[in-house]
Structure formats: C-alpha cells, structure tokens
Amino acid sequence: MFLGLTLKKTSNINYHGATEVVLELEDYIAGCVAQEIGDAHLEACKAQAIAARTNCQPYILNNKMASDQSSTFQAYEGSKAKYPNPNKAAQETKSMVLIYNGKIALPASFSANNGGKMTSSAERWGGTRNWLISKEDPYDVGQKTGHGVGMS
Known part of the structure; x- marks a missing residue:
C-alpha cells in the first residue's frame, strides 16, 4: 500500500x-x-x-x-x-487500523501530553466521537501540551 x-x-x-x-x-x-x-x-x-x-x-x-x-x-x-x-x-x-462499531474510527487523535486528563472531542471541537472521551489519565501527568484529545 x-x-x-x-x-x-x-x-x-x-x-x-x-x-x-x-x-x-x-x-x-x-x-x-x-x-x-x-x-x-x-x-x-x-x-x-x-x-x-x-x-x-x-x-x-x-x-x-x-x-x-x-x-x-x-x-x-x-x-x-x-x-x-x-x-x-x-x-x-x-x-491494523482502529475500528469502532464496524467503521474506521476517524479521527484517531493523539496529543503530546494531556496533563493527566484526556479531553473529549465534544469538549475540544464539538461533535461527539465515542472513542474520544474525557477520562482521568494518571500516566500522563505534567503540563498539558497539544489539544489533549485521544491517547498521549
């Protein structure tokens, strides 16, 4: 490909x-x-x-x-x-690609550092993507850099 x-x-x-x-x-x-x-x-x-x-x-x-x-x-x-x-x-x-409910999960967002809490797509950009939810992330503490949506 x-x-x-x-x-x-x-x-x-x-x-x-x-x-x-x-x-x-x-x-x-x-x-x-x-x-x-x-x-x-x-x-x-x-x-x-x-x-x-x-x-x-x-x-x-x-x-x-x-x-x-x-x-x-x-x-x-x-x-x-x-x-x-x-x-x-x-x-x-x-x-391998990300799939959600049988479809390619776009966007597959990631950010440099979410500062300890992932930001949902709705909070950041509007529009809900069920795989881009707000969630505490104890593994990524520190100063937030980037948009904070998705994995970091």
Whole structure:
C-alpha cells in the first residue's frame, strides 16, 4: 500500500529530493511515529502506528495527497523512519487500523501530553466521537501540551 505525500518541510524535501513523493505506507508510518514520539517503547510505538495508519485511510482510499505538516495532517520526518522501535512497530502492526462499531474510527487523535486528563472531542471541537472521551489519565501527568484529545 502506498501514500502520496506533499512535502513542505525543508528537511523532508532535502531527504527525499522532491516536493511530492509516493511512499510505502509502512515507511511513512515509521517516519510519522518517530517524529511524534521518537524511539519510544515498542508498545507505545505500536499504538501510535495504528493511530497514524488509521488517519491515513481517507487519503489512501480516495487517492488524495497527504502532507508532512502536523498542522494539517500528521508530523512526519523521513530521516527518522529507520529508528528501530518505530520501524518495528510499523511492520508488526501492518494493516491494523482502529475500528469502532464496524467503521474506521476517524479521527484517531493523539496529543503530546494531556496533563493527566484526556479531553473529549465534544469538549475540544464539538461533535461527539465515542472513542474520544474525557477520562482521568494518571500516566500522563505534567503540563498539558497539544489539544489533549485521544491517547498521549
């Protein structure tokens, strides 16, 4: 499976030598996971890989170009795609996506740090997504960074 990607980041343009590329999906997933959480614990990388792959589905199914900009899609850094755990996670979760009530669960949101409490999609953006609920998260204490919706 492949993903078309419009590159805006100078580092990615330099790495790939182009402003538009078509990547093997698992190579993209590894670069996305590595950019989002680095060479984190393998199980964390697997969760991130599944969320990232889930978010790619509309682009793949509709032959749309995604972007390497985190403000419009997901963060991606091609040069980091060979980090061991993100690469292994992408391969070990190949083809896995999040499903809710038989449908792809979009968006599969994640944030850097929810500050100890996940924010629901309704609280943050309006509109209810039953898999994006408000919930105490004792494992992610500290200063909140990002929108706080979904896993962190």
